[in-house]
Amino acid sequence: MKxxxxxxxxxxxxxxxxxxxxxxxxxxxQQVRGKPLVYLDNAATSQKPQVVIDAxxxxxxxxxxxxxxxxxxxxxxxxxxxxxxxxxxARFINAAxxxxxxxxxxxxxxxxxxxxxxxxxxxxxxxxxxxxxxEHHSNIVPWQLLCEEKGATIRVIPMNDAGELLVxxxxxxxxxxxxxxxxxxVSNALGTITPIKRIAxxxxxxxxxxLVDGAQAVPHQPVDVHDxxxxxxxxxxxxxxxxxxxxxxxxxxxxxxSLPPWQxxxxxxxxxxxxxxxxxxxxxxxxxxxxxxxxVVGLGAAIDxxxxxxxxxxxxxxxxxxxxxxxxxxxxPGTRLVGTAKEKAGVASFVMEGIHPHDIGTIADQEGVALRxxxxxxxxxxxxxxxxxxxRASVAFYNTPEEALALESAxxxxxxxxxx
Ligand code: PLP
Numbered sequence: 001m002k003x004x005x006x007x008x009x010x011x012x013x014x015x016x017x018x019x020x021x022x023x024x025x026x027x028x029x030q031q032v033r034g035k036p037l038v039y040l041d042n043a044a045t046s047q048k049p050q051v052v053i054d055a056x057x058x059x060x061x062x063x064x065x066x067x068x069x070x071x072x073x074x075x076x077x078x079x080x081x082x083x084x085x086x087x088x089x090a091r092f093i094n095a096a097x098x099x100x101x102x103x104x105x106x107x108x109x110x111x112x113x114x115x116x117x118x119x120x121x122x123x124x125x126x127x128x129x130x131x132x133x134x135e136h137h138s139n140i141v142p143w144q145l146l147c148e149e150k151g152a153t154i155r156v157i158p159m160n161d162a163g164e165l166l167v168x169x170x171x172x173x174x175x176x177x178x179x180x181x182x183x184x185x186v187s188n189a190l191g192t193i194t195p196i197k198r199i200a201x202x203x204x205x206x207x208x209x210x211l212v213d214g215a216q217a218v219p220h221q222p223v224d225v226h227d228x229x230x231x232x233x234x235x236x237x238x239x240x241x242x243x244x245x246x247x248x249x250x251x252x253x254x255x256x257x258s259l260p261p262w263q264x265x266x267x268x269x270x271x272x273x274x275x276x277x278x279x280x281x282x283x284x285x286x287x288x289x290x291x292x293x294x295x296v297v298g299l300g301a302a303i304d305x306x307x308x309x310x311x312x313x314x315x316x317x318x319x320x321x322x323x324x325x326x327x328x329x330x331x332x333p334g335t336r337l338v339g340t341a342k343e344k345a346g347v348a349s350f351v352m353e354g355i356h357p358h359d360i361g362t363i364a365d366q367e368g369v370a371l372r373x374x375x376x377x378x379x380x381x382x383x384x385x386x387x388x389x390x391x392r393a394s395v396a397f398y399n400t401p402e403e404a405l406a407l408e409s410a411x412x413x414x415x416x417x418x419x420x
Pocket of ligand 1: 043044105106107108109136138139184186187188213215216236238377
């Protein structure tokens with residue numbers, strides 16, 4: 001509610017005061033190593049606006065109780081808040097029914113939930129799972145564990161040197177053995193926006209179930225799960241201004257209903273006896289135990305905040321910022337951008353000739369610039385491109401064009417140190 005009030009007037013007008021928006025994020029006001037913090041690790045996790053921090057504090061100060069089970073007033077308030085956020089999530093991603101949105105710990109847990117329910121029930125010996133060359137480890141390893149157990153096989157949709165998936169090759173990989181296509185919407189390592197609608201419709205035409213890893217998409221662009229046409233859509237809260245430890249796994253009710261529970265415990269049952277237990281309705285069936293209530297409350301505040309700015313405005317702002325950051329990187333001799341897909345969101349990965357990315361990150365940090373360096377939990381992407389690691393600047397709407405200049409001078413400093 002507060003977020004809507006704080007940005008309500010801005011939404012009406014065509015122009016957003018992005019510096020005012022930036023000021024909503026207390027962590028960004030800090031100095032680091034005597035320099036203003038330039039936070040460019042948004043793909044790892046976003047910073048949190050004051051309204052989200054306040055919502056979590058207010059929850060503990062005024063509404064804290066366990067949900068669903070209490071008849072007392074406070075428990076009812078906590079339950080109303082928790083279930084109210086489910087409605088907000090549904091609206092945010094255009095789900096038909098809030099019950100389609102299952103709260104999980106994050107994208108990792110969401111994908112594991114699907115692997116352990118859909119995967120264990122529907123995938124067997126000789127079956128194939130198609131992943132893409134761009135996947136984060138979270139969308140590889142759960143399927144490897146499943147394949148080991150079931151005797152199924154993973155096949156990989158290849159990409160070109162720019163980091164774009166080869167859709168024609170995908171078409172050739174689809175076969176009667178394919179039981180699942182699990183593909184990212186946006187690559188965390190390269191920023192590629194994949195042709196997810198096309199992939200989903202080709203897979204659905206072949207009768208194959210589709211999971212989309214939306215961890216890097218939902219924070220950066222409007223997402224409409226119906227329009228995409230996949231069966232499962234998964235994302236994390238902490239990359240979209242919400243607290244850590246909360247995320248969402250979306251699927252149509254009919255699909256969730258057809259699946260067995262994964263974790264057992266309180267709240268996910270209808271009745272329990274030592275002989276037999278029966279399950280609660282979706283989504284409770286998949287939310288065993290006391291959930292991350294304050295995380296859900298924080299997610300609700302984050303959604304209000306982002307929706308009040310407008311996701312299309314955020315996407316447009318970040319596109320302009322990304323161009324500025326990529327141009328800044330290109331201006332420094334000896335640098336090379338890694339990931340040059342036509343459609344990109346938020347991520348500028350790069351390398352410097354003869355300099356290890358960890359050294360880039362360490363020297364940039366001395367300048368107050370927070371970069372991520374390494375394989376970005378996407379080792380197969382690095383292997384495909386013949387690299388061990390990259391340095392990655394990932395932007396959010398609260399970054400500024402001036403910070404692109406700060407990145408440029410930090411990279412120039414790296415060059416100086418290495419005499420490049
Ligand atoms: N998928 C992608 C594309 C990611 O970038 C990440 C995290 O960086 C994940 C999945 C895993 O998200 P989490 O660690 O929040 O579970």
